[in-house]
Amino acid sequence: MGLDINWAVDWVRRSADVVSEHRVELINLDREIGDGDHGENMDRGFQAVLPKLDDLPAGSTPGDVLKLVATTLISTVGGAAGPLYGTAYLRASSAVGGEVSLDGNAVAALLQAGRDGIVARGKAESGDKTMVDAWTPAVDAAASAAAGGADAAAVLRAAADAAAAGAVATEPLVARKGRASYLGERSAGHRDPGAQSSALLLEAAAEAASNGTSA
């Protein structure tokens, strides 16, 4: 069963909700090893997307939704997260093109394109204690689930779980990219806020998929 525009819209709505709910948590993570704005930035961005969903023309595809998210995040989030997430959604949108229904392989490709976009913009490697450390395990898990024939919802579930574990796994790391890198060794012992928000967004994607909002 493929994921269609309804899933994409639901993903965005759930993303906005979850970011809003976790705003203070993300701010606090960022206060510890950054500058305390990540929750505010993400919340501002997704709140800006919401009203625009209503204006999507009939016949829009998941790719159109991803592009709308991309351009809105780029023009409202700012900071490091704005361009990085913006690029991720933009590349993800290109990856799915005009398809109206996404199967497991398409979803895996979407995630892969998103992760690659983040890496292309931010130049972070795995283990640098950034959002990449949530995305890369998610992409890997998605790829093997898809290769094993999993449907789109199952691929997203695998990705979400891996992202959550990846976010937790950033805790002991010493940051080499982003603002936390200025702390050197003192960045260890704290979870990366961008990895955490990534895990939240992928969890929202999986929940939207499993919740029957797809056709």
Added chain:
Amino acid sequence: MGLDINWAVDWVRRSADVVSEHRVELINLDREIGDGDHGENMDRGFQAVLPKLDDLPAGSTPGDVLKLVATTLISTVGGAAGPLYGTAYLRASSAVGGEVSLDGNAVAALLQAGRDGIVARGKAESGDKTMVDAWTPAVDAAASAAAGGADAAAVLRAAADAAAAGAVATEPLVARKGRASYLGERSAGHRDPGAQSSALLLEAAAEAASNGTSA
């Protein structure tokens, strides 16, 4: 038994000690209704007098000591207290002139001249919650003690006790002069720092007199 140069020098040394000991107390009183510098100002002034005592020429009189205190306080204390105390000691010095030994009447006149100097400079009236409220009862007590035939030490004892009571009595007053006046009604409930330092100085005078440092 009159009070001579030894008394005057001892008074100054005791003044420096007592101001130094009560420095923080005076700062705290001034923090409450002023700007928190009275203890520091007085301490700076009297510490500056001390070394100069050693240079007093032979044959100096109590009046010379008072003049030395006056000029040193004027040039080192600053703030309101500097000119007010400076004028007090200057006028006190003039009042005793070149006398080498001060009896009860001379001491009463010394205090009266000092108080009048403060009032002439600061224009405060009784009850304005200033150092005048320590000096005026002291002057009155000294005058009646002297009129009753008390010796110099007894006159100073009467003055010191009255000054101490006068300082305490400033507590309920609403300030009308000095920095505390800016607080209006909120100045009530706090002892005036200048009245307190005046009480300390007059106590030092009485102790120096009773301690047999006079010839």
Added chain:
Amino acid sequence: MKKIINDPKRVVDESVAGFAIAHADIVRVVTDPIHVVRADAPIAGKVGIVSGGGSGHEPLHAGYVGFGMLDAAVPGAVFTSPTPDPILAATKAVDGGAGVLHIVKNYTGDVLNFETAAELAGADGIEVRAVVTNDDVAVKDSLYTAGRRGVGGTVLVEKIAGAAAEQGLSLDEVAAVAERVNANARSMGMALTPCTVPHAGEPSFTLAEDEVEIGIGIHGEPGRERIKLEPADKIVDRLLHPILEDLPYASGDRVLLFVNGMGGTPQIELYLAYRRAAEVLAEQGITIERSLVGNYITSLEMQGFSITLLKLDDEMIRYWDAPVQTAALRWGR
């Protein structure tokens, strides 16, 4: 107490020593008795202007020494008026034969010490006039009290009188301009936090996390009223309305609006307060002709701000716009 200092007793001396090196092109510093003099003082035939007072209000006064403003500043100990000696020394140092104006903030200590210095200078044949600034509407004015404090208006008096002196006016004329500025200026301030005098080591007062002091002075003395923290716009209104009613300022007036930080206030908050003040003045038909926003008369690290309004006339505007070259205020050269 957390401060970038070495020893509470050396704060003023060491800071002024740094100031002397950083601004050697503008000022000369004499260390005993301590005073800061314009590098080219005395200027023959020009009225000299001297101000001073306790330290802790920087850039007031040393930051205003230079072309078109003060000829000398006399820094006392923190929050303590200087003694007459350095005031006298400064007065002599800037006397160019046309007399010297003392600009004195109305605090008992400043008034008395400047008075004494003026007397001594007079005895030395220097003609001295004093203008006492007293623009703080938070303090009730009365013949029976110490009267109003001199606060923000002092900066404006120093700039405008400084320009008048630079342009060659006589001592009487410069004093008259200074008096007019003071008479047309009103101020009121507030604090979010107290400040700590280095030698005291403890904050000047304590405020709960949700309290602010309205009507604060510039010496960490508590204000007239303690209230719960309010939105910026309400606080601005609370300061501005007593100011407006006092002179009073009226529709059609042209003013200089001065929003001043107490030392620890970030600019972002000062401009935010300025916005509301400008809005209120516009509503009242009062025209802002000139503005000044920043930390110009402070109270150590205190957070908070004050508003000063000066009702302008053409002459004041001309002197305000005239070139000034000091460490803290500079334009036109």
Added chain:
Amino acid sequence: MKKIINDPKRVVDESVAGFAIAHADIVRVVTDPIHVVRADAPIAGKVGIVSGGGSGHEPLHAGYVGFGMLDAAVPGAVFTSPTPDPILAATKAVDGGAGVLHIVKNYTGDVLNFETAAELAGADGIEVRAVVTNDDVAVKDSLYTAGRRGVGGTVLVEKIAGAAAEQGLSLDEVAAVAERVNANARSMGMALTPCTVPHAGEPSFTLAEDEVEIGIGIHGEPGRERIKLEPADKIVDRLLHPILEDLPYASGDRVLLFVNGMGGTPQIELYLAYRRAAEVLAEQGITIERSLVGNYITSLEMQGFSITLLKLDDEMIRYWDAPVQTAALRWGR
């Protein structure tokens, strides 16, 4: 959280609105997307200079818009890089046909957002060059990390590049001057207290009453090291020595010494720190040719300071001395 604000979400907009009124003679403010432009922009044939970044560092950058310095500033949310839209709008607004220089502090967010804007401007036919400032020696420089932060040196780059552009240099030449200033500037900072981002509501970190952060950035990010409070002179040495060793600066060098307050630091402490820095430089045979002391690149109400050294050459001195007329830096006109 105690601040003079109305609503955390409106802090930047309301503050910039106040700034616009107070400095209407110097700047024009466009509110959507928000950017601050020199009143007479674009200037035909002149290289335009745009800087920007998160708000909370005032007077950086809007305070430096004006004759002889920036043509536009783009304020983001507090401590958050602006998005590409306003950067692009500012770039277009100041393009006088000679190209536009972006001065970008080296933070991932600033670099990425300016990059995107530059790409978009390029697509619109505007030639854009970027200079990324990275003068903070508290952060280890490495190809494998985000690299050094841009801090105090940025102010000097903006002044000197601004003068070069004002004097008609080409985009390549202005960029080269800017690069040279950045390459010769080194900084390090410390904090006595944290700051509070309005929308976060909590301090960026906590420090005990006897602790300070060494190597602090300008975003309330914790520093490299937490130590017990020390006398000012020791702290100055702790900041200055890594700076001196880094370039390195050597005997015979001529420098600009910039002692910068973090926003909540009183001037009296800055000049006290300056005094020690000047003493150390004198001991090392390094000549202070120019000085800057004050709150010029801040971190909201944070208390603390940073030291920046810039090794000068004659051209830099000439551009430093050239007239500038902005809200926060002004001389020569």
